[in-house]
Amino acid sequence: MRVLWLLLAAVLTALLGAASLVIGSREVPWTDVLAALQGSADNLNQAAVTKRIPRTVLALLAGAALGLAGAVMQGVTRNPLADPGILGVNMGASLAVAVGIAWFGMFSYTAFIWTAILGAAVTAVFVYAIGSLGRGGATPLKLALAGAATSAALVSFISAVVLPRADIAQSVRSWQIGGVGGAGFEGIGRMLPFLIAGAVICLLAARPLNSLALGDELAAGLGERVAVARAAAALGAVMLCGAVTAIAGPIGFVGLVVPHLCRLLIGVDHRWLLPFSALTGAALLTASDVAGRIIARPEELDVGIVTALVGAPFFIYIVRRQKVREL
């Protein structure tokens, strides 16, 4: 049954990837798509498809990374509302990159990624520390509030950093919406090692996450080093979000929606949940990107806007359920 769902998700992702190559403001026949995939760019149609290839790859990779990161974060915090966007982690990465560009004149992708990961890590620790103070530990409400408030604060800081620099304001502003449109293979190539490292850490953390889901005491009783497991899993998730944010901007809600859907379909075992979340995340982000191109034809909606419009109602739905269940 699980294998079936997994196969289904893989097929769906592949289909959406193909759709992302075909659909756009220019109608392209299949023959040209195939030709473009083989590297030819002889006519306008093929050139258009060639431009769509890196974008599709980035959407698939970013979606997979965000879905995986969301699932891990929900596992680590045992909190159904955990999501790189809601917890402010993506915004922390954005601020770090904005500071890097505006103050230190950074321009290489690798520098972006390192800075973003650093910013994401600091923000994640900070938000979790604030959210878990006081009675009851890190309840969903406290974490979400801490994250939302931190995000609001970070947005102000980003404005303050970017505003004096009229020369970079426009590019930072469009990057800050979150989109995969401007992707090139160079950025993707730089991002890939970080994604692989993060994904490996996250997948290795699947079994510890299963123990953590039983509660800290029980997990410790089962021989799990709780603090180490939690820190390692969080590090993996932070690497994924930071790298994606550096290249594609802060994209919210993918990490929230995907794990919930997956948990409904495939159950709570993280060894299955994590890969499945990655696949579904890739499918969701690619679908959002394609939808953004269809809705606003001939212009396009940035994918960050589409995911927010899709994801926020889902967030509200989770909140509205009778009680916010602990994971």
Place this chain on the structure above:
Amino acid sequence: MNAVPAAPQGPASHGPVSHDPSASHGPAPHGPSASQGPAPGSAPGSSPVAARERGILAAPPELTGAVTHSRLRRGRRRRLVVLVLAALIAGVFLLTLMVGQTFYPLDQVVRVVLGEDVPGASFTVGRLRLPRAMLAVLAGACFGLGGVVFQTMLRNPLASPDIIGISSGASAAAAFAIIMLSMGGVQVSIVAIAGGLGVALAVYLLSFRGGLAGTRLILVGIGVAAMLDSVTAYVLSKAPQWELQEAMRWLTGSLNGAGYGTVMPVLVALAVLGPVLLSQSRALSLLRLGDDTAAALGVRTERTRILLIVAAVGLIAFATAATGPIAFVAFLSGPIAARIAGPAGSLLIPSALVGALLVLVADFAGQFLFGLRYPVGVVTGALGAPYLLYLIIRTNRTGGSL
């Protein structure tokens, strides 16, 4: 103010009722603000009430005296705070009129304000600086009032309009009206108000499920705010580059280009909706005890709440339409007012004054302090953020009202 008159003869029947909201629950921030007040007076202040309810004591006169005394003292402190705040606002107001690219001495400024025609100063002060300063004061007061109403009503300092999406709604609507529909002036205000009210209604309805839970409302609001912010971001990305300054207003709030035309709607809104809120301040402080208690004490909870929400959202939306969502002013005013005014009585007027002072000072600092002209929202955002985080930390640590 409403707690004081009851005190002198306050017999057992009236005393506990009007006393309870101020002493036991405390306004937005908790703990320190209560204990830093008259410590010997306020701590026992609640104990005779509790004791009386248990029927152990029949209110010995010396205790009633202590309660009366501490209540009077807190009332005095509140009046003093209001006076000091008003004086500060007046002082900074005059300062912003005097200082700028050109300095004008006080007597010239006063003559311009009184309507005389002073060569040079009449234009700079009367046309440029005066409307800007007026807008700062009015918008700040609107944000402060609207914010503290929500914070008090939902019993959570974090439940301010800028966190639960109401400012985002007004802002998104205004940005849409300006950039997509090419509207201007009063039309934008109307659209912003419709947006703010619509969002408030949506958040209210979405979080209403067998009664209203404050926490659910906040979380729903966060979700709605995220959605609306992305709409604003999209609309702004469609704006031409040369409108960046204008666009920034809808992200952070700014007083640039203020004229009497933008001041008037805000002034009217404050003049109409402010008294409405003030007339409900007693019901508001009773709502803080919880719906059941408030209803038992004669408050028509749903009706009062809707009235409060509409008036508060109206204030926020009018101010947002004029200046954009000035970050964190609605959020900060209430808690700051509670800290300096102490827990006695209604916080509405102190918060309005704190809001006005915040915007006035932040705008002044943004114009002249950093060598580069920042819009006021960036200053309040950057200065407000640490306080916001401090507040969350403290609320979480004390357990607070979360």
